[in-house]
Amino acid sequence: MTEYEFFIDPSRCIGCEACKQACTECDTHRGRSMIHLEFVDRAVSTQTSPVVCMHCEDPTCARVCPADAIKQTDDGIVQSSIRDRCIGCSNCVLACPFGVPHYVAAIDQMVKCDMCYDRTSIGRKPMCATVCPSQALFYGTREELERLRSETPVNDFRFGNQRVRTKVHLMSSPGADDMDVDVMRFMAGAEPDVRIEELAVWTEDSVAARS
């Protein structure tokens, strides 16, 4: 079977919200969008970023869930919370390094992207990537992607001490193989005596000192 993968390139996003609107139309989503779209800072830029679940290999949201409400399927899709189990505590919302899950007070439950499991599990594209007019959300084969684009797909992320590998890829500059989202990673090289773990402690201390 052809291996379809999900690639996100926020630099292409035009903020139209077709993804969000289409997400509500997926039959199992019952009229609710499981994804969101963020303006990075509308006051200074029209830059937006669609936020779909990255589907981590070892999902932090599921790890921190006290109710065991977030399940991962055998094919690596991290499901939204199970209604009967979710206690609405928002641990997952706080813990997710990508800011994916959101708590919906009206139903006292966390909801997040399940990559349109009813569609993708039978070989169809997820709703958001199908409609995305800028193809910032791209769902296709790696061969197709490489033929069309020069950016590099990355699915290995470092958040300080935490390394996360994901099923979904983020497009990065040509040649990149992983993506650091913490400036400390770049400080570590300049301060050879300081190991990354210590930098983390140092940061927490300084935060504590300020407050």
Add this chain to the structure above:
Amino acid sequence: MAIPALEEREFIERFGPTLHYGPMHGGERPKPDTHVRTHCCFCGVQCGIQLEVHDNKVVGFEPWEEFPVNRGMLCPKGVKRYMQNGHPDRLLAPMVRTPRGFDATGWDDALNRTVAAIHRIQARHGKDAFAVLGGASMTNEKAYLLGKFARVALKTANIDYNGRLCMVSAGAANKAAFGVDRSANPWSDIPLARALIISGANVGECFPILTDYIWRARDNGAKIIVIDPRMTPIARTADLFLPVRPGRDSALANGILHVMIERGWIDREFIEAHTVGFDQVSGVVAGYPPDVTEAVTGVPASSIVRAAEIWGPAETSMLLHARGVEHHTKGVENCRSYINLVLATGRIGRPGCGYGTLTGQGNGQGGREHGQRTNQLPGGRDIENPEDRRFIADFWQVPEAEIPHTGLTACEIIDAIEDGRIRGLLSISFNPLVSIPDADRTRAALGRLEHFTCIDFFLSETARYADVVLAGSLQEEDDGTVTTGEGRCVRLRQAVTPPGEARVDWEIIVDIARRLGYDEQFPYAIPKDIFRELARASAGGNVDYSGMDYARIEENMGIFWPCPSRGHPGTPRLFEGRRFHHPDGRARFQAFEYRPPAEDVDAEYPLFLTTGRVVSQYLSGNQTRRIGPLVDQYPEPLCEMHPLSAARIGVADGDPVRVETRRGAIEVPARLVRTIRPDTVFVPYHWPGPKSANLLTNRALDPVSKIPEFKVCACRVRRAGASADASGTVSDD
């Protein structure tokens, strides 16, 4: 006298806009009986979409990935367009005005009233005293029918359409430069271009699907130049962004061409062999060196030079523009100034090389081809050309002398209602109260009509002024064709039948024609009959559809005109072989000295006001302001302004501001963004009533195209509630 009989609150209670959230809201979607492959009802991209139908209602959609233009892609309007069906605001029966508002009536009663009013007004005031307004959201079939109806059944010269607010500057420029009015290239040429100029086109919000085409061009190495007073989503990552001062486009194009000529980046061989008028152009643009152009346009001289460096020597290129350059009292001049940039390089009529104007309305292309324009007959024929008149007179079997000549254009029709020259109006697919500049004058004019019949599916703000409202059809309730912004004629398929007593639009028009005594001239049983006739009427014309039929269009997923015979494959790319459509085969250059907009900024009104769309709303909003999820996305108009200009009047993000022009004032929240020129504010125009941007805009018209100047006028802005003394007049420093 057509004055609304109800209070605003009562209108809203009875006719909406009600926010509709569709069958998914709080429940399950019924399982569809069928999927109907058709097209979106909104913009000129005409995305393919599958509508899910259950029990004669559209209950959802599925992407149609096989349709080659959008391949399943849709914008939020396309995703939610199905929610206009089964809508609680839908008009279900014809209505007549009573002191209580509107009462439902039977079709005979309603149509007899319309016909009696036509007879009465035309007998007393002449044929032209009864006007017709149409729209470019209508199918080709309806556009043709309405034009024929006006000329043959009403014999009025005064028929025009809402494309007069949209495409006419580009159309006139195309006709003058190339001898034909159509995008020169299919959109599939965009990814093949190595340089793109996108001018006055908010692609990401108004033609979202074309974004993918533009990014694919960039993936292939294209350099992208965006020209706009606002850093729109498509401008954000452009290689070069030229933040032009509103109303200065022709000067900017002249400035870029000046540098190209100076550096020798023009194709002299092409110019010599295939064009006329370059000497006049080089003479004019000689007066626009970068420093002079900078002073006029507000674009740095270095950026003007850089634009010429990217555009001039490029191997392949496409130039795309839209309303941003067209909505001006020199809209045609702006378009022709940009066309000069294309002709000077000779890069047109081959893969990845050409020019296109991005059509705003669903049938913005086809709607302007088949005769609902006041100056045009079917097949893109000229109503003043004796040969064209004779052809159509013979075809319709009427004496040539009986075919009216050019009448008034859309805004002029409103003016003529205001001053009493026009007494009666039939309108369809047009909401002028929201969409025409200087809305207070439009409102007063509608109140002066002796008779107004409006065909509509929802009661638009304009329809509130009608004496007779005829419940017509939504796009998905009828069969037909539309022609997309790239010139591709595609098939709309009926998904459901009109609810209640509502009827399909074309039947209503035919019924009125028959009641006026023209049975023989309007013999149609189905839309296909009208298409066959319009295709034959176009044979040999400038816009030739004569080789098309429904089956061929469906098989090919659309056919590009000209398509002059059954075996003809259609013409995706114009001007191959470098032959243009003027009799001598040559394209026409013409340059223009810059002249200011009709109303420029001054000490009293120091800021430019420009208007446009947002991605989640469409035109006057008669459809999209009723679709809940689209309203939630952008609920009300905001005044975009730069923090620098906001600081001078003490306004913070979200504060209510009063935007004033010489014509009116509105109060809306401010949105402070660094993505707009500090001398300019932007307000989207989709809303009626006290927040309507068109209370502010200037009904000054381009002398050729008669398009109004939506994109620039002078305004002042202050905090709502602040006294006029503290109006924050911005000094010239």
